Amino acid sequence: MDGDATQVGAGRPGSPRELFGRLQQGEQRDRLLVLRAATEANAPVYVAVLAAFVAARERYEVEVRTDRIAADLDAAGLEVDNLDAALDQLRQWGNLTWTQDTARVARLEDFRQRRALWQLTAAGQAAHDAIVAVLDASDQSGSLQRTLFRDIRENLQELAGALDRRDPERAYLRLRDLDGSLRDLAANARDFHAAVAQLRREHDVAPDRFLAYKDLLITYLEQFLEHLVAQRALVVRAVQAVEERGIDRLVELAAAGDDSAGLFDDGDRAELWRERWDGLAGWFVAPPRGAAGADDLIGATTAAISDLLSLLRQVTESARRPITRASELVVLARWFRRLGTDAEAAELFDAAFGLGRPLHLGGADDDPETTPAATSWWDATPVPVPVTLREHGRRPSSGRSGHAADFSAHKARLAAEHRAAQAARAEAAARLRARPVEGRVLSDPELAVLFELLDRAAHQRPVGDAPGHDAPVVIEGTAARLEPDPDGMAVRSRRGTLTLSDHRLVVGAVAAGAGPR
DSSP states (O other), X not given: OOGGGGGTTTTSXXXXXXXXXXXXXXXXXHGGGGGGGGTSTTHHHHHHHHHHHHHHHHTTOOSEEHHHHHHHHHHTTOOOSOHHHHHHHHXXXXXXXXXXXOXXXXXXXXXXSXXXXXXEOHHHHHHHHHXXXXXXXXXXXXXXXXXXXXXXXXXXXXXXXHHHHTOHHHHHHHHHHHHHHHHHHHHHHHHHHHHHHHHHXXXXXXXXXXXXXXXHHHHHHHHHHHHHHHHXXXXXXXXXXXXXXXXXXXXXXXXXXXXOSOTTOOSOHHHHHHHHHHHHHHHHSOOSSSOOHXXXXXXXXXXXXXXXXXXXHHHHHHHHOSOOHHHHHHHHHHHHHHOOXXXXXXXXXXXXXXXXXXXXXXXXOSSTTTSOTTSOTTTSOOOOOOHHHHXXXXXXXXXXXXXXXXXXXXXXXXXXXXXXXXXXXXXXHHHHHHSOSTTSXXXXXXXXXXXXXXXHHHHTSOBTTBOOOOOOEEETTXXXXXXXXXXXXEEEETXXXXXXXXXXEEEEEBOTTSSBO
């Protein structure tokens, strides 16, 4: 699941290496000419003709005459002046092909006139589908589907069972479902965050449009973020359970049960499923170097919440303040329109935007005979220019410039304070686990470590429908677990007594492979 996985199957169809090699061949590049139907000046006509052929194919019409295409376009309210030229151009690009129509030939002259039966090629169909997909891509708002995490977790559990039973068909089906669920999750999250980013980039958002659903949108993001954090730990454990049974066994069973390959497909299905498993596992489990896909999604969702709150403040402020930057620019434009001369416009421009005439550097050389006045700056000996003049446009004051501030001592003091705080925290954790928590008065450093352990352990409890887990939390070699106890627990400190109802916080040292002891 690290960077080495990108080299596996680098030559498989669709990989960067495979596409790079194919497009180095002129014949392969020529096959992409079918996409010119969407980029040429007459693209609306070409795309409409392709859509007419696709509609005919859906009616199970394999070969279509020119007059039928003209009739379909006319029925759609489209006027195409030179349909024959458009058909010929699509044929040259490879979108269409044609054969001679001999069914209507009754005279010798008919043979000399081209009567074509047109067919849509596979590349033409693919070009039409690609055009539709690209045009519709910007309309995909996406969604953050929380139910997919449950589906992924259940499929991982069933996959582990299939490995135990050595069932190749079930292993393939579960791995295929996992691959599809993760693809849907990533694609929907990408489209959703793209839509949110587009909303954040809009500077003319009407207050009523944004305020109408701002609470719903922010709540939606917060709930998804909480669900993602809670479910990720469960999915990680399910992934680890599958990997404990052996990735080699997994890919061998999936390849044995995979019957989706064509008759003449000689690709390595096991290597393909190994790559997909590495990608799936790496989406939830962070590699040794880098971040997991779940971490990126958490970061994007957190940034979206922060940016939406910032946008909310901007919208509410603009709603309360009638004067905005846009209104000020409109007023300035009216002033420019009323001016009569260019000189007045230049003066107003300088005043409005704080621009002035450029500053020209000049100065006499210590030895005028060494560097003549007519020598270009590019050729002359470099002249030291003061920082204040070079960067701020101000002439330096008389006297020697002061030295730059040296913060090394301050940085060293802060580093020493940090090391001392860490050592004190570790010492407090050691004292906390050395003796039972109850029956004595905890010091303030011990109480701080206890509060941190209690906070982390409480977050692992099951909340609502989200299941929790009982793994111990560890801080500086001190482990703790929150366990149910009808008698509760009382912790005394110099600041007072902390009472835990129906629970007990078990604190101890970290034992190898176990919780607190």
